[in-house]
Amino acid sequence: MIELRAVSKVYPGGVTALDSVDLSIGAGEIHGIVGRSGAGKSTLIRCLTGLDPATSGEITIDGVNLGTARGAALMKARRKIGMVFQHVNLLDSRTAEKNIAHPLEVAGVPAAERKRRVDELLELVGLSDRRKNYPAQLSGGQKQRVGIARALAAEPRVLLCDEPTSALDSATTRQILSLIRSLRDRLGITVVIITHEMSVVREICDSVSLLSEGRIERSGPLLEVIQDTGSPLSKELISLPPTAHLQADATIVEALVAAEGGLADVGELFALLGRHGFSAQVAAGTIETIQGRQVGRLHFTPGDRDEAERMAAVLREAGVHAELTTAATVQREDAARQEDNEAHDGRDGQEGGAR
Ligand SMILES: Nc1ncnc2c1ncn2[C@@H]1O[C@H](COP(=O)(O)OP(=O)(O)OP(=O)(O)O)[C@@H](O)[C@H]1O
Numbered sequence: 001m002i003e004l005r006a007v008s009k010v011y012p013g014g015v016t017a018l019d020s021v022d023l024s025i026g027a028g029e030i031h032g033i034v035g036r037s038g039a040g041k042s043t044l045i046r047c048l049t050g051l052d053p054a055t056s057g058e059i060t061i062d063g064v065n066l067g068t069a070r071g072a073a074l075m076k077a078r079r080k081i082g083m084v085f086q087h088v089n090l091l092d093s094r095t096a097e098k099n100i101a102h103p104l105e106v107a108g109v110p111a112a113e114r115k116r117r118v119d120e121l122l123e124l125v126g127l128s129d130r131r132k133n134y135p136a137q138l139s140g141g142q143k144q145r146v147g148i149a150r151a152l153a154a155e156p157r158v159l160l161c162d163e164p165t166s167a168l169d170s171a172t173t174r175q176i177l178s179l180i181r182s183l184r185d186r187l188g189i190t191v192v193i194i195t196h197e198m199s200v201v202r203e204i205c206d207s208v209s210l211l212s213e214g215r216i217e218r219s220g221p222l223l224e225v226i227q228d229t230g231s232p233l234s235k236e237l238i239s240l241p242p243t244a245h246l247q248a249d250a251t252i253v254e255a256l257v258a259a260e261g262g263l264a265d266v267g268e269l270f271a272l273l274g275r276h277g278f279s280a281q282v283a284a285g286t287i288e289t290i291q292g293r294q295v296g297r298l299h300f301t302p303g304d305r306d307e308a309e310r311m312a313a314v315l316r317e318a319g320v321h322a323e324l325t326t327a328a329t330v331q332r333e334d335a336a337r338q339e340d341n342e343a344h345d346g347r348d349g350q351e352g353g354a355r
Helices: 041-049 071-079 096-106 111-124 140-152 170-187 198-204 222-227 232-237 266-275 305-317 327-354
Strands: 002-010 016-025 030-035 056-061 081-085 158-162 190-194 207-212 215-221 251-257 281-290 293-301 321-326
Touching: 002 041, 016 041, 016 207, 016 215, 030 041, 030 170, 030 198, 041 056, 041 081, 041 158, 041 190, 071 081, 081 140, 096 111, 096 140, 111 140, 140 158, 140 170, 158 170, 170 190, 170 198, 190 198, 198 232, 207 222, 207 232, 215 222, 215 232, 222 232, 222 281, 222 293, 251 266, 251 305, 266 293, 266 305, 305 321, 321 327
Parallel strands: 030 190, 030 207, 081 158, 158 190
Antiparallel strands: 002 016, 002 056, 207 215, 251 293, 251 321, 281 293
C-alpha cells in the first residue's frame, strides 16, 4: 500500500532529515514510526502527504507515485490520505458537525450528501450526541475524535497520525487508540502513527520502524522486532524500571520471554529456575501481553558471576534469550533514555507554548 524506495530529504541549508529510506507498509496495517527527537519522523510524514516533496527517491501510495503524478492524478492521490495531528486545530466558531463538514464543503460536495456523510462520520467516532457542541465545549479526547472524523471525510485509504495521543491522558489515549483500531477494522484503512510513546506501539501497532538520524535502523512486525532481543528497539518496547538501587558492579541476568518455541509465559520461567534450584532475586521485571502473547523482560541478580552463567545457560537451553550484563551498564542505558525523553518533552513544551 505504501512503498518508499531510497527516499531522501535534504532541507535548504543542508540538513539531511531522511537518508535513503526504504519502507514497505501493507494494506490495512497499523505501522508505528518511532525515533528520538530530530530523527526525521515528522519529515517522513510530511513527505508521505505529498505536500512536501522528497529530494530524491520514490514514494508510492496505493499504486500512485507521488513524485511523478501531476494535476488531477496527484489531487486524487492526496485525497486518499487523511491526517490526524497532536493539536487538532478545530475551527472554534464551528460546531463539531460543521468542523467535520468543512473539507466536504471545500471539495464542493452537495448539501444532502454532506449531511449523510457527516451523520455517518459522527456515528463512526461515537460523537452523534455532541454534533452541536463547539470545540470549547468538548474534552481533549472528543476534539481528537472530531479531528479523526474530519480526516476521514474524504474517505481516505491511508490515515497518517502525527503524535495523535501525546496531548491526552492515559485513559483517553487508550480510547483514541481503540477507536483508530476499530476504524482500521471497519474501513480497512492503512494507518501510520508517529509516536514517541512505546505504549502506543505496544497497544495497536502491527509493525514498527525505528528512525535514527534519518535512516531506518530496524523495521518489521512488532513481535519479530521484540524478539530481536538485544536490539535497542526491543529494549525500548519492553523496557524495565530503573535499577538505581543496585551496586554498579552487580551482575544481572537479563531474560526475555518472547521467542517462538521458547517458554509460553513468565510463570514457566520461574518454574524452570525453581527446578534448577536457583533462588536469584528479581531486581526488575516487565510483563506485557502483545498481540495475545505474553512477553516479559526480567532482570535477575544471582549471587555471583558463576551462578549468573549457569542460570543464563539453563534459560538459553529452554529457548529463552538470556544475557549477562552489569548494573552499571543498565544504569547508563536508563540515563540515556531519560535524557532523550526529557529532550522530547522540552520540545513538546516549546511547541505548545508557541500556539
Ligand atoms: N523546515 C525545515 N528546515 C530545515 N531543517 C528542518 C526543517 N524541518 C526539520 N528540519 C531538521 O530535520 C531534522 C529532522 O526533523 P524532524 O522534525 O523530521 O524530526 P522528528 O523526528 O519529527 O523530531 P521530533 O520528535 O522532535 O518532532 C532535524 O535535524 C530538524 O532540525
